[in-house]
Amino acid sequence: MPHSFSLRVYYEDTDLAGIVYYANYMKFIERARSEWVREIGVDQVALKAEAGIVFAVRRLEADYLAPAKFDDMLDVVTEVKDISAARITLTQDVMRGNDVLFKSVVTLVCLGETGRPSRLPADIRQLMQR
Template identity: 85%
Template sequence: MSSPHIFSCRIYYEDTDLAGIVYYANYLKFIERARSEWVREIGVDQVALKAEQGIVFAVRRVEADYLSPAKFDDVIAVETRVQDISAARITLTQDVSRGGVALFRAVVTLVCLGADGRPTRLPADIRQLMQR
């Protein structure tokens, strides 16, 4: 596995449900934001990648485990690690925690799609950036 990328964010009122805990689907938003920041920070411009090569990343599968609730005003950290990269697929683990307490864990499989919406090979330069 690669070294982790860490993305931190605060839980706002809008993220919570009537019980005052984070609504379960919002964890998917948090890990999506973390993946977007990771890709940006390793030097991949997704807008340019789409415009110049017609390539986009799409979520194919998410395995999610809800371990403990986050609450309003918590600061959480999303740790993203590359688990595996193949020709057109990237598998990541994403762990959400608060002060070292595990809250949520996901294994996310992304696929690389071409302009026609079909799987396409991940460019070698991007694969190298992701494997660092």
């Protein structure tokens, strides 16, 4: 089931041309992922403290299709594409109404305290697959 996160474009998000600076789309999709994880019931602070597990971006594919501008209301739609033992692949689209402005495929890895890949706990995997 897709997750939607709404945000407004502020002046600080734009460049000299008045459009969203390309790197800020990464911030938008990061915020949306954090809210998605929170809303499905995963406490990332507790996960790190109790199990030593964190999520890290391993790979990002990005397509910029149309510009967002100052004061636009945007929605970031996040959907699970695939989950394996230590990897989560998501699609994240930034929309303005029905228009897709930015498309991405994000691969996250689950890392343990040593910084090496770690298995995603089964209960969290189940929450993400709903």
